Amino acid sequence: MSQELSPIDKAKFVAAKRAVDFVEDGMRVGLGTGSTAAWMVRCLGELVRDDGLKIRGVPTSTRTAELARGVGIEVITLDEAKWLDLTIDGADEFDADLNLIKGGGGALLQEKIVATASDQMVVIADIGKEVETLGAFPLPVEVIPFGWQTTKSLIEELLISMDVLGREARLRMNGASPFVTDEGNYILDLHLGRIGNAQQLSLAMNQMPGVVENGLFIDICDVVVLGYGDGRVETRDINQGTVAEDRLDFLESDNLFTDMSD
Ligand SMILES: O=C(CO)[C@H](O)[C@H](O)COP(=O)(O)O
Numbered sequence: 511m512s513q514e515l516s517p518i519d520k521a522k523f524v525a526a527k528r529a530v531d532f533v534e535d536g537m538r539v540g541l542g543t544g545s546t547a548a549w550m551v552r553c554l555g556e557l558v559r560d561d562g563l564k565i566r567g568v569p570t571s572t573r574t575a576e577l578a579r580g581v582g583i584e585v586i587t588l589d590e591a592k593w594l595d596l597t598i599d600g601a602d603e604f605d606a607d608l609n610l611i612k613g614g615g616g617a618l619l620q621e622k623i624v625a626t627a628s629d630q631m632v633v634i635a636d637i638g639k640e641v642e643t644l645g646a647f648p649l650p651v652e653v654i655p656f657g658w659q660t661t662k663s664l665i666e667e668l669l670i671s672m673d674v675l676g677r678e679a680r681l682r683m684n685g686a687s688p689f690v691t692d693e694g695n696y697i698l699d700l701h702l703g704r705i706g707n708a709q710q711l712s713l714a715m716n717q718m719p720g721v722v723e724n725g726l727f728i729d730i731c732d733v734v735v736l737g738y739g740d741g742r743v744e745t746r747d748i749n750q751g752t753v754a755e756d757r758l759d760f761l762e763s764d765n766l767f768t769d770m771s772d
Pocket residue numbers: 542543544545546547599600601602611612613614615616617618621
């Protein structure tokens with residue numbers, strides 16, 4: 511039986527549903543992480559099951575790998591795939607140049623490696639993710655557990671030297687313990703407010719010995735598929751601007767609604 515989705519879930523769902531149109535038979539596809547990406551994985555699973563779509567998926571986290579296998583997608587490693595035709599993933603923020611903040615779900619490292627190893631990155635997002643300037647969403651930075659407090663201090667010093675507005679770095683927690691990524695690292699969430707020069711900040715942070723990767727995705731995303739709560743979907747291409755707008759009106763009848771868990 512179908513369930514009523516919130517407007518935000520409808521927006522995520524329609525973006526995901528539209529984005530799987532980019533997937534063609536035989537493709538090697540990077541599978542993102544998060545609640546929007548989970549809809550996309552379910553939509554792909556439906557195409558594999560019902561339409562005989564043949565793809566191989568490279569997941570960006572253990573939870574996406576489990577979901578993908580569960581819906582019948584053949585899962586391979588990035589080393590097996592070597593290169594990908596397409597990656598579809600969510601984002602926490604995107605700006606007019608399709609630069610992103612990612613890592614709200616803690617999977618930014620694998621997500622960045624997979625997206626960078628793809629001919630095309632398609633981001634799926636609800637309208638709440640669009641910003642004029644990146645930075646309202648806390649920027650996740652993956653750090654090595656060894657000496658993480660020293661790394662945190664160095665990052666805070668860097669933020670001061672770069673005149674970044676907010677300078678607070680918080681260790682991400684999972685209950686009483688630090689959150690640990692799939693790669694065994696910690697995450698520092700940087701509360702910056704506004705990031706003036708995202709590229710410069712990204713490069714400077716990645717030069718620090720304890721930093722593994724940060725959640726700024728600069729010049730990586732090619733297309734954003736933007737979903738609205740009323741079923742409208744807009745496709746924005748980095749080179750061509752808005753290339754398509756329409757409305758998906760199958761919401762209530764879609765049998766994917768029976769499984770809503772991420
Ligand atoms: O970067 C991510 C995970 O590391 C997600 O794509 C991002 O957090 C968006 O998540 P959601 O689709 O649940 O809003």
